[in-house]
Amino acid sequence: MTGSLVIAGLGPGAEAMITPEVAAALDRASDVIGYIPYVGRIAPREGLRLHPSDNRVELDRAVHALELAAKGSHVVVVSSGDPGVFAMASAVFEAVEQGPAHWRDLDIRVLPGITAMLAAAAAAGAPLGHDFCAINLSDNLKPFDLVLKRVRLALEADFAMAFYNPRSTSRPHQFASVLGLLQAVAGPERLIIFARAVSTPAQEIRVVPLRAARPDVADMRTLVIVGSSATRQAGRFVYTPRRA
Amino acid sequence: MTGSLVIAGLGPGAEAMITPEVAAALDRASDVIGYIPYVGRIAPREGLRLHPSDNRVELDRAVHALELAAKGSHVVVVSSGDPGVFAMASAVFEAVEQGPAHWRDLDIRVLPGITAMLAAAAAAGAPLGHDFCAINLSDNLKPFDLVLKRVRLALEADFAMAFYNPRSTSRPHQFASVLGLLQAVAGPERLIIFARAVSTPAQEIRVVPLRAARPDVADMRTLVIVGSSATRQAGRFVYTPRRA
Structure with a gap:
């Protein structure tokens, strides 16, 4: 058997x-x-x-x-x-x-x-079209300082970033800290995508510059993508050029 | 119409x-x-x-x-x-x-x-089981120095890494440089996976420590995954723990 x-x-x-x-x-x-x-x-x-x-x-x-x-x-x-x-x-x-x-x-x-980031990226255009990273923002299994360190290094590398588990009701302040770090380093015009309930009838895709990003838009059904410095919009689509 | x-x-x-x-x-x-x-x-x-x-x-x-x-x-x-x-x-x-x-x-x-890294990871176990990045090693569209900078920062962030287009006949030395950087920073025991022709009848998965990695194992049909410092083996499987 x-x-x-x-x-x-x-x-x-x-x-x-x-x-x-x-x-x-x-x-x-x-x-x-x-x-x-x-x-x-x-x-x-x-x-x-x-x-x-x-x-x-x-x-x-x-x-x-x-x-x-x-x-x-x-x-x-x-x-x-x-x-x-x-x-x-x-x-x-x-x-x-x-x-x-x-x-x-x-x-x-x-x-x-x-995986969620591929479906979210496809729904928005091609924001992961060049080098990128995927970071789990939950601190259930790692210290939150390590999350911030990785985000900081990813910004220095100019990766596009996909964030899984950005925010839960038990830790609402952490995603706000990440957003603050992103705004401070990447500047107010960097694009961020909030993709909720991707590929389901409840799907919502919001694309905003960091200056307009509010932490309470994200929940545990949200996948967040932050563009690299090269990520841009073409009409309703967001994409990262191949030469990034 | x-x-x-x-x-x-x-x-x-x-x-x-x-x-x-x-x-x-x-x-x-x-x-x-x-x-x-x-x-x-x-x-x-x-x-x-x-x-x-x-x-x-x-x-x-x-x-x-x-x-x-x-x-x-x-x-x-x-x-x-x-x-x-x-x-x-x-x-x-x-x-x-x-x-x-x-x-x-x-x-x-x-x-x-x-995408190739997900199929390659699945064939090897779960080496992308925690935070990771994806880097295109081709310098057709970006300077090779930027590739090296990103690999260096990804090592500092302790990401697992997936490398697309690691090596072509027109630029055989660059992947050797990347391997040299990895060996110098991550040490000889860090695990690397060469996944060739993933999901086809010709699929080959090789898992070796960096000290045994040879650049000529990779070609344009190869997807390379480098573990984080936490990536380990369990029998024939390679995985990165969730708390990494």
Whole structure:
């Protein structure tokens, strides 16, 4: 009885952005594991067990998935976006590293997905069209000083930047600090994009210069993109030139 | 007669990584425009005109696409990976900005795709599991000193890094310089991943410490990922922990 574990990306929300290989893995699954709203995107069917779990229990969820796969189940762990970008794949490999040796021999595969920054960038134009970085602004798992240090160095490198998890109700002041740093270093005219609920019917894309950016526009469903010094507008589109 | 222009990402190579929305756009297209090998991935059918063109003519190709769309064609410009990451979307918006005013009112949409770094990361484990950057190593469009500056700052920020276009036969020494910088700053044990022809039957994934990295392993079909200081191995998988 040989089980398997697939860590799959569901993309940012639209069904039409789920890759065929992810759809096929879900069709073959016996068990789907993930955060409640992501498991909620999976259609129930006979023979499929759904295991929704709360946020902030990533490691427990990963251990559960590995245990089921080790017993012979065909498990799919679902993430929003891409599972390798601020999502479940790292938690699974952390559990593999800490777990029993035989977990390393399991059939484990990661299936990429459209991560939020790519869908947000596409909806706005091409703001990530040249060198860029992706930073998780949440300080659940790292000190906030490290976030600020990375933003400062990214500005010096003149990267465009994508910010994941910019703001939560438990830490409303931190995104305001990041915005303040951006305004001080990049100046008032640098473009910033607030992309909310990307690819869903509730999608909202706002493009403003930093001087007009307000921290309360962002929430946990928002992906923020900050342009490089070269990022510009062409009509309703925002793009970063290829020679940036 | 209202035309349209879709800039679509075909993903890194596997058919099963092409999103349904991109497949649907191709089904509706009257004209497909792109670099020869990417247009070569599109199945011919009646009523579909294929316009393959050579590399390094991105702006001409963008103008051609906009002209056809302005005349009423349903044009799809195809890129490998994601069109917004070192690909055709920026060239199209550059052409829009420089072109006649009515081009700004065209129906233009960007459809994201699985960019090479996400597929390469998934094949190796989850090396982009925490903050990271993406740098185009080609100096066709920027000075090589800027490449080195960005790599230096990315090391200081302790980002994992994805390098696109690491090496071509016309500039074999530059990737050697980047490797030298990485070895000097990050030390000999830092992990580097050479992912070639990702998601195709020819896929090769090599993971080595920097001390064993040789520049001639990379070519233009290779995506290189360099770990952060926290990137580690768990069995055959490479991952960057979430708390990095």
